[in-house]
Amino acid sequence: MGRIVPGRYGTKKDVITKKASRLFKEKGFSATSMRDLAEAIGIEAPSLYNHISGKSEILQEICFKVANLFTSHLNEVETGNIPVLQKIDRIIRFHIHMMLDEYESVYISDHEWKHLREPYLSNFKNQRRNYRARVAAIILEGIERREIKNIDPYVAVLTMLSAIGGIEMWQRSKKSVDAKTLEENIVCIFIEGIREQPVNQEILHSIKAGN
Amino acid sequence: MGRIVPGRYGTKKDVITKKASRLFKEKGFSATSMRDLAEAIGIEAPSLYNHISGKSEILQEICFKVANLFTSHLNEVETGNIPVLQKIDRIIRFHIHMMLDEYESVYISDHEWKHLREPYLSNFKNQRRNYRARVAAIILEGIERREIKNIDPYVAVLTMLSAIGGIEMWQRSKKSVDAKTLEENIVCIFIEGIREQPVNQEILHSIKAGN
């Protein structure tokens, strides 16, 4: 095999990161050896170290690339002058798109982050906690404006984000449900699930009143 | 250290499985060595093999114990002559309770099953696929009866189950939200998220009666 050539696949490091994403996703970070990775690329294991400093650097690249994309998107959403439910709608759709477009990276960021080394581990956990707190703040605002029902904002955030995180298995059976149906169904479930519903409240009231 | 004594912690094998659950959850299956496990228990690594045949047997015990609990509960729910939304309500609550009571085992069953060996790996995947298909069938029935809105049943199942699977992080910050609030919030989001709207009084009644 010749050397890895930069080109339409990006730098050599990008090629390594891409191949590693697939392997880490399929076998897990710890169960993937540098020899597995090298073989998948078509080089010998020691050659990898010309492009990366070590196995954990690859994991760092993947996890923070994903985390930064989510953070950047949230920055945009927060500054927009749109209704709260529309903000939540945008966040949900972005998560779904990330899962469909970059599902290997997102999967690793969701499931393998614990193998990050310090100080990256702490940084990652902080960034994640911060992200969730900011989304929870949006939901809280919606509750105060009576656009969203009175639920615990953090429960709502975790429920939504982990639900979308679970659709990775989806990728394999793309045929059965197309992406658009998937997206609209999920958005529908959550938006109507968290939205304040005056009709239901009225019915509930009339039941309690004994009508 | 003396030998592991059976007693209020169950058999020696149970003690090993319990300790392993914690370690597999914190470090991952592959990153947990038999020496880590032995040290946590207070014995030498080779002594473990008097009680178990190998590392993968422990993972099998954990994964299938969880899978069988879910399957057993679904068997009960299916045979019950209750409205569809109430069946879904029961399933959701069972998943939440499992997550709160046995979160280490459930976490491993959710995240580490890929490290199972054949034929256990195939058996586990089959059992899981079967479980989801059966829950999807319940949802489909609800759609046909116009109790549930017209969404893809399998998307609804994955959304619900993976959302609940994500609340494991919850365990750590028990203080911030009590279990009852957590449960009611999640049930509320999903039941109202999938219910056909406008609501009719009968369904609301049956849900309330089910609690």
Add this chain to the structure above:
DNA sequence: CCTACCGATCGGTAGG
């Protein structure tokens, strides 16, 4: 990007 190689650690066995 390769060959040659390192110390550490792995899951597991032999034998008592």
Add this chain to the structure above:
DNA sequence: CCTACCGATCGGTAGG
């Protein structure tokens, strides 16, 4: 349940 130990494999380095 222990000590002693096995072959295999790990992440990574030296040197070219």
